[in-house]
Amino acid sequence: MRGWFKFVAAVIATVLIAGCVQPGEKALAKAEVEVPLGVLMDLSGPLTTHGEDIKNTVTIAAEDINNKFEKDGKPYRVKLYVEDTKADPKIALDTIMALQTQGVKLIVGPQSSGEVKNIIGYVGSNKIIVASPSSTAETKYLGVTAPDEKKYVFRFVPTDSFQTKAIAKLAHELSVKAVVITYISNAWGKGLEEFGKAEFQKQGIEVKNSVGYPDPTPADFTPYIATIEGNVNDLMKNYTKDQIAVVAFSYEEIATMLAQMQDNSVLLNVKWIGCDGITKSSKIVADVPGKANKIKLYSTVSETRGTKEFDALNSTYHQRIGSSPMSYGLNAYDTTWILALSFAQVYDKQGKYNDDAIAEAVPKVAGEYSAGKYGIYPVSGEVKLNEYKDRIGLEYKIYAVSNGSWNERGAWKFATNEIKWS
Numbered sequence: 395m396r397g398w399f400k401f402v403a404a405v406i407a408t409v410l411i412a413g414c415v416q417p418g419e420k421a422l423a424k425a426e427v428e429v430p431l432g433v434l435m436d437l438s439g440p441l442t443t444h445g446e447d448i449k450n451t452v453t454i455a456a457e458d459i460n461n462k463f464e465k466d467g468k469p470y471r472v473k474l475y476v477e478d479t480k481a482d483p484k485i486a487l488d489t490i491m492a493l494q495t496q497g498v499k500l501i502v503g504p505q506s507s508g509e510v511k512n513i514i515g516y517v518g519s520n521k522i523i524v525a526s527p528s529s530t531a532e533t534k535y536l537g538v539t540a541p542d543e544k545k546y547v548f549r550f551v552p553t554d555s556f557q558t559k560a561i562a563k564l565a566h567e568l569s570v571k572a573v574v575i576t577y578i579s580n581a582w583g584k585g586l587e588e589f590g591k592a593e594f595q596k597q598g599i600e601v602k603n604s605v606g607y608p609d610p611t612p613a614d615f616t617p618y619i620a621t622i623e624g625n626v627n628d629l630m631k632n633y634t635k636d637q638i639a640v641v642a643f644s645y646e647e648i649a650t651m652l653a654q655m656q657d658n659s660v661l662l663n664v665k666w667i668g669c670d671g672i673t674k675s676s677k678i679v680a681d682v683p684g685k686a687n688k689i690k691l692y693s694t695v696s697e698t699r700g701t702k703e704f705d706a707l708n709s710t711y712h713q714r715i716g717s718s719p720m721s722y723g724l725n726a727y728d729t730t731w732i733l734a735l736s737f738a739q740v741y742d743k744q745g746k747y748n749d750d751a752i753a754e755a756v757p758k759v760a761g762e763y764s765a766g767k768y769g770i771y772p773v774s775g776e777v778k779l780n781e782y783k784d785r786i787g788l789e790y791k792i793y794a795v796s797n798g799s800w801n802e803r804g805a806w807k808f809a810t811n812e813i814k815w816s
Contacts, residue, residue: 429472429737431456431730432493434503439480440611440645441505441528443676447723448527449476452502454710455730462770463738470738472730479504481645482610483512490522499523499749500733502726507531507582508609510547514538517546521749523756525733527725530554530670532589533782535581541781546753550729550760550777551722552696552787554586557669560694560790560806561641562593565667567813568692570639572600572632573667574625576618576651577643579606586643586669594641602629611647615654619661626660639665642691646675652682652689661689668693673793674720674800686795694806697721697791698775707773721791724774728763732777735759735768757783 433452436445456472463470475498479486486509490501499522504510507529514536517524525548532553538544565573573594577583583606591601603625607618622640629638640661642648648668655661666689672678673693678686707727711719719727736755740748760777762768778786790806792813804815 425469426471427469427741429470429734430496430498430500431472431474431733432490432498432501432503433474433476434479434486434489434501434505434509435476436481436505437478439482440647441481441671443646443674444528444720444722445478445481445505447720448503448505448726450711450715451707451719451723451727452476452730454707454714455727459731459734462768468738470734470741472734479509481506481509483508487513487516490517490524494520494522499747500737500752501525502527502729502733505529505722506580507535507585508580510549511536511581514544514547518543521546521753523733523749523753524548525550525729525756527551527729528670528722529582530557531582531585533784535585538782541783544782546749548729548756548779548783550725550732550774550785552785554582554589556787556808557694557696557790558586558589558593559808559811560792561590561667561669562597562599563806563811563813564692564694564792565594565599565639565641566597567815568639568665568667569637570599570665570667571637572602572629573639573641574602574622574629575604575641575643576622577604577606578609578611578645578647580609582671583609583643590641590643600629602626611645611650613650615647615651619651619655619659623660626664630660635663636665639667640689641667642672643669645671646677648672648691649675649678649681652678652685655685665689666691670695670721679795679798679800683798687798690794690796692792692794692803694790694792695721696785696787696789697724698789699724699773701771701773703771704773719773721774728772728774728777731768731770731772732756732760732763735763 435448477489486504501524505528510529523546529549577587668691673695736752736759740751757779764776792804793800794803806813
């Protein structure tokens with residue numbers, strides 16, 4: 395009997411000890427389910443400004459998500475696998491292949507459309523779910539002709555068919571009558587050039603020429619500068635300098651181009667209009683502040699703010715980084731939430747990771763997340779996807795350089811094709 399009493403006492407002690415463990419402590423840790431999330435961004439190439447921003451917001455998002463899961467008694471915990479691709483398509487593919495060997499099949503990124511184009515076949519064959527916060531090239535420039543070819547690739551940013559409408563309207567409002575386009579010759583730049591040319595013509599704006607340069611970008615831009623100067627000088631025969639603009643569908647290499655221009659270049663006497671690859675570039679205002687101030691560099695980016703969630707993220711970001719998150723960083727924050735919530739929703743139902751089920755869940759979860767079903771709203775505005783799993787654009791903010799910094803100047807509304815100036 396003595397042994398029986400000892401056994402009963404041991405059982406009671408075990409129950410009492412277990413009862414003392416609080417939610418979120420060691421008992422939960424034993425049941426934790428890792429949500430492995432790859433993060434592919436440019437930390438040392440032509441998109442570094444935005445890459446650093448994405449890294450910062452995804453880091454904060456992972457913390458917020460894990461706190462939310464813990465508060466709700468969910469066992470899921472996001473773990474980030476952060477990688478620098480330098481915006482290089484080959485590095486992006488190699489990195490995804492390496493992450494796959496570590497069991498990582500959910501990816502935030504990559505940043506550029508050239509990278510997305512290079513990985514789209516591989517991730518489709520291997521059912522790796524990729525969600526880019528910043529790839530904006532039209533689907534045909536990714537080699538995609540039907541929605542099923544993009545089953546596992548999401549882009550939580552509007553494509554350039556929206557942005558070029560905003561840019562053409564911006565040029566019209568700035569009283570531009572003729573433009574010369576310069577662009578990086580990759581999937582993204584070519585798409586902007588094609589759609590941009592058509593939209594300028596709709597606004598009655600002459601497109602004198604399009605001057606492409608290679609990707610990777612050259613160290614010496616002087617031949618391209620000379621060609622653009624010749625085009626602008628030809629336009630000067632029929633238009634005033636205030637009626638002419640150079641339109642740059644470029645990344646931060648535009649700082650190198652500006653640095654290599656002579657101070658008396660005719661290109662510094664006309665307007666410059668940029669795009670989302672240029673907007674808020676810290677490199678431009680740091681490397682060529684005088685020239686940037688002179689040409690203003692009116693630039694567009696898809697951006698919507700105003701929720702309490704944005705205010706909370708902005709506050710945390712300010713405390714850590716000393717500035718505000720930018721558009722692609724906001725997209726990346728929401729992308730991280732949507733992927734994690736989709737993972738959790740499928741795991742709740744099936745008790746395991748299921749790539750096809752998660753891919754099917756993402757659009758629905760994006761809508762539910764936008765509607766506040768999970769107790770939180772997006773920081774980047776409503777996330778609504780089209781049949782190609784690309785975001786539908788609602789608004790583009792307009793920024794320009796003055797006094798050595800980027801300042802908001804207005805916003806273009808898709809619904810009305812109008813610009814409201816600040």
